[in-house]
Amino acid sequence: MPKLVDHQERRETIARALWRVVDQHGWTRATMREVAREAGVSLGHLQHYFTSRTGLLTFAMELAAEQTGDRVTRGLAALDQPPHPRDVLRLVLAEMLPLRPEARASSRMSAAYVLEALHDPALRKQAGLGLRDGRAMVERLIRQAITQGQIAPDRDPDIETDLIVALTGFTPLLELEVIEPHAALAAIDQHLDRLFAEAS
Amino acid sequence: MPKLVDHQERRETIARALWRVVDQHGWTRATMREVAREAGVSLGHLQHYFTSRTGLLTFAMELAAEQTGDRVTRGLAALDQPPHPRDVLRLVLAEMLPLRPEARASSRMSAAYVLEALHDPALRKQAGLGLRDGRAMVERLIRQAITQGQIAPDRDPDIETDLIVALTGFTPLLELEVIEPHAALAAIDQHLDRLFAEAS
């Protein structure tokens, strides 16, 4: 047996270097050489852990999704137990938007990933599944809130779900500084307040 | 004087070829050679009308924005005169989302453009201005509707504007077929109905 290294850890280190490159210089400059430079390793080293560029990108993307999930999970712990679904939705949206630096990197990653996925069947499938899962989670929350009387029963769960998920449309507005983070949060709060207004 | 050609027309033809490439194969494959091939001209020909790639991209982007504006203008003509602001907003949103093939190309163009703009000061300024203009137009509509009693006066115009603009967040959901066009339109209608519910 040779020298022992934690493969998963090495791959995560490299993936994080990729995030930084994407965050600072954009998806197009996320080349093997640039990522290796950012990670402080040689091109050969990087190749040892990621044979292909596509493999690196998908791995980094999955890791970013996990990371976002972890941020949400951590945020949930800070809420009342059990948390009000309104607060859960607010937290999820807040973590998906580029409001803080860490979230910004993930946000830029997934934006570029989606764009690339449109023309690559394999990526498309994965990206589609991810989005579908996210939407399904929101829908579950909303249906449950309706059942529990926190949302008025005359609200259509599908439509309300879509409206919530669509609020990720704040991303370009935030990125190009058309609106400030507090404005995005205010709008989200307003929307959620109305959704949960008429009951509980 | 030499042979006479309409420069603007030639540039538009090439820009449209760029749209097709971006629409079908993605921003990354929108190279000078690929666009020339799609346009059915030589690389030299393309270079004669666009010295640099950046120039081509910005021109094509501006043209796409104009085109979207024209679609909205044409749609306005089909509405009641004067049109109800609710219908205007619905039309604008519908034309910005990738619901029909022509709109899809423009949508993909601007998505890629915004992503590229994040890391290029010049593009960033232009993209920011475009988005700001769009938001300002929506805000004007909403403030006017409040003044005219079509929207309840206790609604905050800034927040309502942001919520409307954020509905462009349906784009990735539509692109990855997480939701169907009719669902996006239903959600938009629901949101607008509520916004315009309490008056007029």
Add this chain to the structure above:
DNA sequence: ATGGTTACCATACGCCTGTATTATGTCATG
């Protein structure tokens, strides 16, 4: 201690990129 497996690195290959250069055709005018 030695063999074999793994980590790591430098370099090379073929391809594609944006752009520059140069040549040729094509026309309206002096």
Add this chain to the structure above:
DNA sequence: CATGACATAATACAGGCGTATGGTAACCAT
């Protein structure tokens, strides 16, 4: 009709890209 401006084209160049290859160093089991 010749001349000069423009349209179009072909080719060249330097650089960056993903990936493949070969070699060296480090380590553990035997």
